[in-house]
Amino acid sequence: xxxxxxxxxxxxxxxxxxxxxxxxxxxxxxxxxxxxxxxxxxxxxxxxxxxxxxxxxxxxxxxxxxxxxxxxxxxxxxxxxxxxxxxxxxxxxxxxxxxxxxxxxxxxxxxxxxxxxxxxxxxxxxxxxxxxxxxxxxxxxxxxxxxxxxxxxxxx
Numbered sequence: 840x841x842x843x844x845x846x847x848x849x850x851x852x853x854x855x856x857x858x859x860x861x862x863x864x865x866x867x868x869x870x871x872x873x874x875x876x877x878x879x880x881x882x883x884x885x886x887x888x889x890x891x892x893x894x895x896x897x898x899x900x901x902x903x904x905x906x907x908x909x910x911x912x913x914x915x916x917x918x919x920x921x922x923x924x925x926x927x928x929x930x931x932x933x934x935x936x937x938x939x940x941x942x943x944x945x946x947x948x949x950x951x952x953x954x955x956x957x958x959x960x961x962x963x964x965x966x967x968x969x970x971x972x973x974x975x976x977x978x979x980x981x982x983x984x985x986x987x988x989x990x991x992x993x994x995x
Contacts, residue, residue, distance in 0.1 A: 842871040844972040848956035851875065851970065856962040859970070860887050868972075874904075876935060877960055877970035878947030884937045889975040896937040903932035904953075906979045933978050935971075945969045953977055 847868060851860060859877050860868075868875055868888030875887045882897040892909045894902050903910040905928050916922045936950040945959070947968040954977045960968040 842867055842873065844873055844954075844956040844974055847871075847873055847875065848958040848970075848972045851960075851972070852958040854958075854960055856960055856967050859885075859960055859968075865891070872975045873972055874975055875970065875972050876949060878937065878939075878968045881939065881946070884935070884949075888972075896939065899937050899939040899941075901934050901936045903929060903934060904978055905932040906975065908975075931979070954980075 847864070850864070854860075860875055865875070865887040869891070871888075873888045874890045875885075877885050877887075878896065879885050879893070882895060884894050884896040884900065884902055886892045886894075886909060890904065890908045894900065894909060894912065896902075907928065910925060910928055910932055911921070913925065916925055933953050934951060935953070938948045938950065940946050941948065944966045945968055947970075949969070949971050951971065951973070953973045955971040955973040958970050958972065959966055960970055
């Protein structure tokens, strides 16, 4: 079965906080080259599937991703070789902006120019997070001109 970002987002839609994606689904997403992004607590942006990582997002932040995965945070790099690699990767990296509690229905939403599908995570039945699913292959594609779309508010 072909797993697309749209079909995976539909499967995740409506899941309860702390049960966003199963290990099996994360493995299937990885095999299909898909990445699932969602918020955890009030300070984390979680990545599952073709990227398995997390980054700090206290009060919102911006993560950089490329075909190799999530770039390290600039302040966390302490050696020249890793720093040189970071600067090379940053030239083609795409941004995913985590937005915390922006007076919307959700505590977490995301902005990116990477083509994506969206899904909703709930907490005790109330909207908590508008997550995204994207294909890692789309990260290396050229972004659409001057188009940044908030997850759930435009092309998915």
